[in-house]
Amino acid sequence: MVPVQKPLIYLNNAATSWPKPPGVLAAIAHSLSLPVFGSGRTTGTQGDDYLTLARDRLSVFLGGAPPENLVFTHNATDSLNILISGFLAEKKEECHVLTTALDHNSVLRPLHEYEQQGRIRLDIIPFKDCSVSPDAVQDSIRPDTRLMVMTHGSNVLGSAQDIRAIGKILHDHGIFFIVDGAQTAGHIPIGLKDLPVDAFVITGHKGLLGVPGTGGFFLRDPETIAPVRFGGTGTDSLSLLHPRGMPERFEIGTHNYPGLAALAAGVEFLNETGLATISEKAEKQTLFLIRELKKEENVMIYNDHPDLPIIAFNIKGLQNDDVGFMLARGFNIIARTGLHCAPLLHKAIDGGEGCVRISHSWFTTDEECRIAADAMREIARNADSTVGQA
Numbered sequence: 001m002v003p004v005q006k007p008l009i010y011l012n013n014a015a016t017s018w019p020k021p022p023g024v025l026a027a028i029a030h031s032l033s034l035p036v037f038g039s040g041r042t043t044g045t046q047g048d049d050y051l052t053l054a055r056d057r058l059s060v061f062l063g064g065a066p067p068e069n070l071v072f073t074h075n076a077t078d079s080l081n082i083l084i085s086g087f088l089a090e091k092k093e094e095c096h097v098l099t100t101a102l103d104h105n106s107v108l109r110p111l112h113e114y115e116q117q118g119r120i121r122l123d124i125i126p127f128k129d130c131s132v133s134p135d136a137v138q139d140s141i142r143p144d145t146r147l148m149v150m151t152h153g154s155n156v157l158g159s160a161q162d163i164r165a166i167g168k169i170l171h172d173h174g175i176f177f178i179v180d181g182a183q184t185a186g187h188i189p190i191g192l193k194d195l196p197v198d199a200f201v202i203t204g205h206k207g208l209l210g211v212p213g214t215g216g217f218f219l220r221d222p223e224t225i226a227p228v229r230f231g232g233t234g235t236d237s238l239s240l241l242h243p244r245g246m247p248e249r250f251e252i253g254t255h256n257y258p259g260l261a262a263l264a265a266g267v268e269f270l271n272e273t274g275l276a277t278i279s280e281k282a283e284k285q286t287l288f289l290i291r292e293l294k295k296e297e298n299v300m301i302y303n304d305h306p307d308l309p310i311i312a313f314n315i316k317g318l319q320n321d322d323v324g325f326m327l328a329r330g331f332n333i334i335a336r337t338g339l340h341c342a343p344l345l346h347k348a349i350d351g352g353e354g355c356v357r358i359s360h361s362w363f364t365t366d367e368e369c370r371i372a373a374d375a376m377r378e379i380a381r382n383a384d385s386t387v388g389q390a
């Protein structure tokens, strides 16, 4: 007899969101249904200027960033590399740089590469109760601290960081502040206009409901970052040097315009649905899932009060990847297990063993949460608590 497949429940939205709103899929199909025109280069009248559309929508959505200060890249990792390497290219001498133990490898690895090359001295600020305190940042500042790069929202603990207070301290010391908003954009309001950050990084395929291969950054003062990639822009083409105006300064080659059409549609969906409505529903589901998981004594939840729809846990007596396997095989539930690209965070919370992460989205139903909670509880109840991780 062929086993009946249970309906798929997707709880891995912090990795990449799924499903996408119907308008996002339609926008991609529409963008590819006509030859693309725009930017004054290709003759023709049909087609939309998806770049401008996405830039304008995002600039309003992120809280008043001037559209020309929004740069499109491949993803958050690409943005962080451009910003970090471009900032250091402007600094001729070795300097001191700060980041945090909450951060993702897309921040940690570029910084460690530059540390190994002797370009920077790096200090990692620890977190307590899922947060990096502004006081800890203040205490870590040295006379030659020039840069801090940190996440806005932890991709494991789901905790939003107080980047306003931290940014104020850093700016009082003239320190450049790059914030990784990969997990927060699309979940909580950003308010870029008066936020004390110099650069804010986004990715298109998570909370903004677009597709992989899209992302970008907001940069307050373009002159602070040297361009590190050069090529065709379709503008000023007689010049053999790359244009320095925004956003061409950092944008090279042919854009992923179907992806940007999707991003514009994702932002439109968020605007129409309303961020407050989305986060209210997410919060209710988070509280429900945590309340249910807590009913099992052998479940360890690493943050009881996440700000984002992310829940990290382990079940005593089981390896996290075994829990993921059981969820997938037994219940058709997609979670994520392992180290989540945040090695320092895991060393602090689970001895570097990793954990199970579930992350829901606007499209997750209450019924799916109930089924997932029952499944996780059943696995916990059946766990042999004499083996495996503590």
Ligand SMILES: Cc1ncc(COP(=O)(O)O)c(C=O)c1O
Residues within 6 Å of the ligand: 014, 015, 075, 076, 077, 078, 104, 106, 151, 153, 154, 155, 180, 182, 183, 203, 204, 215
């Ligand atoms: C906090 C954080 N930063 C950066 C990234 C990298 O995003 P991307 O894969 O879009 O480059 C992720 C993705 O998992 C993330 O969670």
